[in-house]
Structure formats: structure tokens, C-alpha cells
Amino acid sequence: MEFIKPNTNFDFVGKRKIAYGVSISLILLSIFSLVFHGGPKYGIDFAGGTIIQVKFPTSVVTENIKSGLAGMGLVNTTIQTFGDPREFEYLIRTDKPVQTTDTFSQQVKNSIKQATGTEPDIRRIEMVGPQVGKDLQEKALFAIYYSMLFIAIYISGRFDFRWIACAVIAAALMGSVYLLSQWHISMAILTAIALIITLVLFWILNLKYAMGAIVALIHDVVITVGCFSLFGKEFSLPIIAAVLSIMGYSLNDTIIVYDRIRENLHKYPKNTLGITINRSVNETLSRTILTSGLTLLAVVSLFIFGGGIIHDFALAMLVGIVVGTYSSIYVASPILMAWQDAGKKK
């Protein structure tokens, strides 16, 4: 059986301007949404706060839960349905980290029971203090930044054969990030600065493949984050895990195309870069679509059947896989042409 017939010849490179347009507008939309909402919507992992997950045997009125909790001093709670609405499960959230001393969960149980008339099963209580939340935010950003950096080093080593140049960049960047972090600059700005420096260095040093891969990664991460912001979904630790695996996954696709480009550059040295890139993307197209489709199958089943806890994680993966597949076809490879395009203008 075959979906994509051999010897397809779509002109991906020729359409790169359109692709850039699409990508840039998606990224702008993401950034706009982030700015509009005042940054990503942090879950309690990062913002600090308390969540209580309760399950009822029968249907209840959420307003009653709220008033019950207000009765015991828990004000400003938001209550949302959790998972399947037929299971009468709710997530209660407050922004304040409640010091749950003594008989907190019993109190919650009693207050809710009084207000709604049904006894809830308290399934989960999570409290994260503001300090921990801040620490986790930094850790998450560090994780994303360092994975990008290490991946970039690996790629430019393997594809541009410039291990030493890369190692020097990496050492310099890590050193400067460390120095800057001593000045207590916000981690988000720090990461952004580091990324921009990384890109500029790659551009100057002519590390094409590393640059292409990193641009594609930033593209995927920004759009996924933007999507979450648009849908009003919260960022939690598992979402960061999802973002990191999206990076690994999207790169997987990118590398396979790069590998083919490298091989074809050797095989047909006379062809222009554009033709070689097109040929390589086309040759690997069947595999790219197939693997993405299969992984999507797994993720969709996780999204549908995996339950509330993993729902958002699966959503992030879903968006990430689609965007990642698109970016490895339309962003990562055509960007190798950027040097050529820049050269022409001169």
C-alpha cells in the first residue's frame, strides 16, 4: 500500500515565500495573543496557588460549591468541569497557596457537603507556594533553552562539521547566561537574549543546518505556546514536558530531511541547492507523512481516552506534531536557502 506515490515533485522551495508568510503570521498571532493576555496563563505549578479536585456521585450546582468554599474563607475560587462532564468531577482553583493545616481537607469536604447536599470525594489537593512556582518557571525556561542549545551543537557538529566552533559558542553562551543570571534579570528576557545571540552567531559563522533547525524549533515552540494562549489553556509542568518532546519530535523530522539533503548534495553535486532541497523533501515525504500520522494516532487516542489529567498534555503534543511536521517541510529546509537569498541581494 502507498499513500504518497514515488517520484512526487512538489515545489516546496518555490513556495517558501508563501510558507514564510504563513509561519510569520502564525508566530505574530501567537505573540499577539501572548501580549494581549499578559503572558502565558500559568497553572499553579508556575503561579503558585491551590487546586482541589473533587468528584460527586450526582450532579451538583457549581455555584453552590463556590458559596460553600466561601463560607470557610476560600474566596475567589474558579471551578471548572474536569474531564467527562458525566462523571461530575470538578477542579477548584484559588490563586492563594493555602497553608493546609490541620483538618483542611475535612473542612473542604464538610463545607461543600453543606452547600451542595452531596458528599464529595476529594481526589487531589495540590498547593504550590509562590517561591516554588518561580523556581519552577526558571527551571522550565532553562530546560527549554539548554535542550535547544545542545541540539544545535549536535546538529552543527553532525551536519556542518564544525564541532569546535559550536563548542566555543556553547561555552560562551553558557558562561554569559550564568553571568547574566547573577544580575537577577528576568529569566524570560534572559532566555530571549540568549536565543537571539545564538541565532546571530549561527548566521555569522555560517552554520546553516544548526540555524535552520533552531529556527524551526523556535517556530514550533512559539506557535504551540501561542495556541495554548489562544485557547486559554494553562501551562503546567507536564506541558513543558510536552513542549520539550515536541522539540525532540520536530527535530526528528527535520534531521531526516537534512540527512537526505546531505546525501543528495554528494550524489548530485551539479544541482542547485534549491533543486536538491526540493528533491530531498519529496523523497522523504512519504515517510514524514506516515510517521507523523502514526504518532498522531497514538496522541489522538491519548487525547480522547487518556482522561483529564493528561488531556492538555495530549493537546500540546497534537498541536506540536502538526506544526512540527509542517515546519520540517516548509521552514527548516527552505531556510537553508536564506544564505543564498541574502547573497543575491548584495
Place this chain on the structure above:
Amino acid sequence: MKNISWKLAASVLVILAAVIYTIPTFVQGVWPYKKINLGLDLQGGMHLVLEVEAEKAVESSLERIAQDLRMTLRKDQIPATGLDQMEGGKISVRIQGRDQIDKFDKILNDSYKELRIVSRNVENDVLTVSFDLPDKEADHIRRMAVEQALETIRNRIDQFGVSEPDIRQEGDNRLLIQLPGVKDTQRAKDLIGKTALLEFKLVDENHDVNAALKGVVPPGSEVLYEVREDPQTRRTTKTPYLLIKRPVLTGAYLTDAKVQIDSQYNEPYVAIKFDKKGAQIFEKITEENVKKRLAIVLDNKVYSAPVIQEKISGGEARITGRFTPEEARDLAIVLRAGALPAPVKVLEERTVGPSLGTDSIHKGLLAGLIGSGLIILFMFFYYRGSGLIADVALLFNIVMIFGGLAMFQATLTMPGIAGIILTIGMAVDANVLIFERIREELRLGKSLRAAVDAGFHMATWTILDANITTLIAGLVLFQFGTGPVKGFAVTLSLGVVSSVFTALVLTRVIFDFFIVQRKIKRLSI
């Protein structure tokens, strides 16, 4: 076929190991006894991050030295003021008169070398000295406080009876505590968080407690309360006591604490026993203070303040206070395990009930079964016979992940299950790469054998490159992540390694078997 034989041997060995390590998780009591640990989110339990307020340990040690200095000065009849108050981690003392200053300086230089003088000035024959502890000493106290807190909490939890608790230090002054399967989380938390500083303090009978309540607390004394709740009326009463600040005896001298039932009131109380030195001190105090009241203070709360009727020798005492049996038992545990050197604060707390965990496992399993079922079917329809080989590899892949989890004693969390499901998708990727390549080579008109060889050969580096980058992301995640996220990093990394192995070694063995041994002419791909 030398080449086949080492690959065959490696495959058989790895799969055998994976199967052997997987079995104990599903069958009780089988060698090698290593089970996959379920994370707190899957089996229920409690995750706590505590901060040891180590600064308090430094302060209390400075306070102790100040109290000691006060006693010495009093003995030498040097009037000093200010030794009671601590300001900004420093203690200041004022001494009046030149002779007194000389005497004071001598004492300070001879017996209190460990104190660091922060400032010293003499004005109109009044000396003001403020001192604190040198940085090195303070650092040492802080470090010891965290270490000791860790040890004490571990002791308490061991006595409380939690199977496989995980307690460790995180950063400078944080403790990470994981208690899987704990049902009564509130009790566990109270048990862990209690400082349990037991002190015996004499009641200050020379001054009036009511005057002290109005704000005139005599130097060297303090007001502490006894709080009682009437179980019938649910009313609490607070009784103030004026106590001499310096404790005459502390819980540091305890050797044992156990719950006993009072035969008269049928109420549980905690019987404590002092060591030899403690017993001596206790005997001396009770002898010197007959007919006076001695307060038993735990974490600055007065439990009782009985009148000493006679000298008590033997070093035994009891703490009463209308306890429930659980309260009495927990109090005995914390007293036995010792006091925390500094109070702790809960920074992060996650409690998952067991029902939610079971639900998560079921849903994760369902999603995994459906996802992998669809993929297996698809592979078979798309690649036919070769697809079946990939499916076999996929199944072994899953076994290998489970075996690896058990072998490394890793923890399986809900995101971890997601990681496994994800690797199922990614695992077939390697096979897809190889198969597509073989198809390409076949289209070029190569012989079966050559096409398979070329397919594997060309795909090898691609597969390695693609997976190493995912592995990098996984390892970074492992470094920075905590709890459930770490679990995801583990399964993702394991999945990457095992899928590379199954694709490059295991499937190759199977292909070679059909091509070389069975000499098939047409490849079903």
C-alpha cells in the same frame, strides 16, 4: 553468518533480560524482585516540599549563648541590659561603669571566643557591644540544621509506617518528601511539620501574669498559653502562663516516649523517660523547686503546669493534655524521633487520592491499547509481512521499556504512560524509515538482499541522528524536571534507546532470518 549471530545473541539477551525484569511487577515474589514503582499520581499519596528555616536555628543558638552569658554575668554580679532582645540576628548588651566594663571584657574574651563583635562603643562610661555568630559558624549551624531535620523527619516517617518513602534534600535548605500510598495525609503532614521542641520551664511566681499580659513582661520571662478545646462544646479556652524563659530541661535528654492510658480518667497520656543526665537534672530541679509549678511546653504551647509535690528521681514524667489516642501516638513518635532543629514551612504540597490514581492507570492503559492497536493494524495493512515484523519489534519495545523501568527502579507516572504511548508512535518511525528506504532501493531494481542491506545501511545514521536529538531533550528534561515530569523523561529516553535497538538490531535479525535462512524470493513490503 558472523554478523547475524552477534545480533541474534544481543537480541535474545536483551529481550530475555527485559522479560525477566518485567515479570516481578506482575507476579509477586519472583526473582529479581525489582518492581516498577508507581508514581504518586498513579497510586495516590503525598508529595511535599519543605523549607527548613535554618536561620531560626542560628538565632536560637545565639539566643542560647546570650542566655548563658546572662547567667555568667549575674553570677559575677555585673549588671547588664539588653541580652533578651535580638534584633536583626544580633544581640546587644549594655554595661555601665569602667570596672564592670573591664570585667565584662575579660569574660567575653576568655569564655565567649566564638562570638563575633559587630560593633563596640563606649560613651559616658556605658559600653554597648553587639555581637553575632561568625559566618562560618552560622553556615555550619544552617547546614547541620537541614541535615538534622532530614534525619529527624526520616525517623518520624519510619515510625509512622509508610512503605518506601522518599526523603531527600533539595538545594540548600529544602526537603523533598514523597509518601506513596499514605491515606491519612493530614496526620502525616502534622507529624512531619511539628517542630516538637519539648521544654520544661519554671513558672515565674515572683511576678504577676496579668501585669505581663498588659505589656510589662519582666526581663527573662515570657507569656505562653495553654489551649484546650472542650470536645463536647467545641469551645477553646486559653490560659496564659508567665514562665521563666530559660528552659530548665529540654527534650534533648529524652530516651523514650510512649503512650499509656490513665487508669483514673481512661485518657491516653505520653510517658517520657530521660537519660541519665536528664534524670539528674530533673531530680535537681524538682528538689529545688518543691511546691512551685513546672510547665511542660511543646512548640511554645503549654501542655500542663503541675505543682511539684516532691523530688522526682528516676527520670520519668508524663505529658497529659486530653489527647485522642492518635494524637498521643503521634506525639510519642515525634518526641522519640527528636525535635527539628528549626521550624519547617510547607512550600509545595500535592496530595492524590488512591481512586484518582486507579482511574488514571485505567485511562492510560485504555489509551495505550487503542493507540498501539491502531498502529499495529495500520503497519500490517501498509507494509504487509514487513509490517508484521515491525509489529513484533513494537511489542518487544514495550516489554523493554517496562523491563528498563524495573531495572533502573524508575518511577512510572501518568506523563510517563504518555511517554510510552508517544514512543509507540515514534518506535515505528525507525521501521518506517528503513522500509521506505528498502522500497526505494527495490524500485531502483536492486536485488532483494542488496535492497535490504542498503535500506538498513542508509537508514542507520538517519535513525541515530534523529533519535539522539530526542534523547538530548529527554536527558535535559530529566535534569531539570521533578516528579511526574521526570517520569516522562525516563520513559521517553528509555523508549528512544529501545526503539533504536529494536529497529537496527532486532528487525534486522528477523529480516536476515527470512532472507538468508528461508531464502525467500519476494519481500512482502
